[in-house]
Amino acid sequence: MSDRRISRRKLLGAAATVPAAAGLHSLVSRGGLGAEPARAGANGNGAMPAGGHAGHDSFAHATFAKGRTVNHRSNGFNPTELLRDFDYGKTRRLASGRVLREWEIVAHDREIEIAPGVKYEAWTYNGRVPGPTLRAREGEKLRIRFVNGSEHPHTMHFHGLHPALMDGMPGIGEQLGGGQIEPGEAFSYEFDADPFGLHLYHCHVAPLAAHISRGLYGAFIIDPKQGRPEADEMVMVMNGFDTNFDLANEVYAVNSIGFHYVNEPIEVKRDELVRIYLVNVLEYDPLNSFHVHANFFQHYPTGTSLEPSEFTDTIVQGQGQRAILEMKFPFDGDYMFHAHVSEFAELGWTGFFRVGDPSRLSAAAAAAAYCKLPWGGNGGAA
Numbered sequence: 001m002s003d004r005r006i007s008r009r010k011l012l013g014a015a016a017t018v019p020a021a022a023g024l025h026s027l028v029s030r031g032g033l034g035a036e037p038a039r040a041g042a043n044g045n046g047a048m049p050a051g052g053h054a055g056h057d058s059f060a061h062a063t064f065a066k067g068r069t070v071n072h073r074s075n076g077f078n079p080t081e082l083l084r085d086f087d088y089g090k091t092r093r094l095a096s097g098r099v100l101r102e103w104e105i106v107a108h109d110r111e112i113e114i115a116p117g118v119k120y121e122a123w124t125y126n127g128r129v130p131g132p133t134l135r136a137r138e139g140e141k142l143r144i145r146f147v148n149g150s151e152h153p154h155t156m157h158f159h160g161l162h163p164a165l166m167d168g169m170p171g172i173g174e175q176l177g178g179g180q181i182e183p184g185e186a187f188s189y190e191f192d193a194d195p196f197g198l199h200l201y202h203c204h205v206a207p208l209a210a211h212i213s214r215g216l217y218g219a220f221i222i223d224p225k226q227g228r229p230e231a232d233e234m235v236m237v238m239n240g241f242d243t244n245f246d247l248a249n250e251v252y253a254v255n256s257i258g259f260h261y262v263n264e265p266i267e268v269k270r271d272e273l274v275r276i277y278l279v280n281v282l283e284y285d286p287l288n289s290f291h292v293h294a295n296f297f298q299h300y301p302t303g304t305s306l307e308p309s310e311f312t313d314t315i316v317q318g319q320g321q322r323a324i325l326e327m328k329f330p331f332d333g334d335y336m337f338h339a340h341v342s343e344f345a346e347l348g349w350t351g352f353f354r355v356g357d358p359s360r361l362s363a364a365a366a367a368a369a370y371c372k373l374p375w376g377g378n379g380g381a382a
């Protein structure tokens with residue numbers, strides 16, 4: 001079978017009859033990505049490493065082996081840390097009394113591992129995907145110095161209110177040294193933090209889908225002047241990776257690493273307010289979604305109002321849409337969250353919240369037992 005003709009849908013279908021990990025590995029390596037040769041499992045014959053997941057020897061998850069993880073150290077970022085990592089930049093007060101907030105963002109080309117053994121030649125802001133979560137307060141003056149250390153031209157296009165010359169669009173702003181920023185060049189974007197809400201930034205060089213899907217995006221939060229109630233805050237950027245460049249994604253995730261929050265559930269406290277800044281940057285699929293189990297959340301579309309629009313357990317977002325979600329977990333245990341597009345969920349876009357003290361949780365086995373769920377691969381037959 002020609003690897004170029006393997007779509008992610010064929011891959012899913014093939015999972016029932018062949019070790020799918022092998023399918024993805026060969027697909028990725030033949031697709032020209034990464035140096036890793038095709039190999040099915042750690043022992044090279046298609047079997048997963050020993051250690052408690054014997055049922056997966058021949059019929060693994062569609063693309064993932066439970067218990068195997070990516071190398072976060074060589075990636076340079078870990079989604080568990082990235083989740084609550086807000087970049088406030090550096091501030092100083094101007095003569096006018098206003099706060100000036102400044103960042104430096106450098107674009108780098110960098111290979112990252114997005115699923116165990118699956119390497120991807122990413123283009124990054126500050127070496128990570130998604131880029132740093134830039135966070136400011138309504139009314140401040142913002143300055144983002146962008147340095148293009150990539151081998152390709154890029155920009156930073158921010159969502160928000162600003163003049164055209166600061167829009168990060170090729171062909172607009174060249175007279176200021178802006179517009180398209182060539183390799184080795186730099187430019188400072190300056191605008192006011194307005195309006196408050198949850199926004200995003202991304203590269204806007206053509207071909208746009210390619211530049212975005214390579215990893216050049218990040219969340220951009222403008223807090224309202226009066227702030228928001230105290231909460232355990234986290235950022236989830238819903239993304240995906242077209243590992244063989246056939247204009248369809250093979251891996252889906254929040255914060256880039258498929259199934260990361262299954263391997264490392266997000267620990268939250270019972271009855272504490274959890275606030276999720278949710279952004280959809282997924283390319284090649286028109287819609288993405290977020291669903292949480294056994295709970296409901298307040299939905300603040302774009303975060304531009306302090307009043308929620310809906311109390312629900314599922315929302316749908318097109319590309320570029322984002323929302324703030326607020327919820328509390330009234331019971332201890334493991335609670336799944338995932339795209340309600342089942343195909344995305346099975347290709348990586350699934351995680352767990354772990355509520356309460358894991359050592360005291362008799363019910364906290366869900367994440368560990370995830371691979372035994374029927375849609376985890378083989379129905380748990382050992």
Ligand SMILES: [Cu+2]
Binds near residue numbers: 155212216
């Ligand atoms: Cu770009």
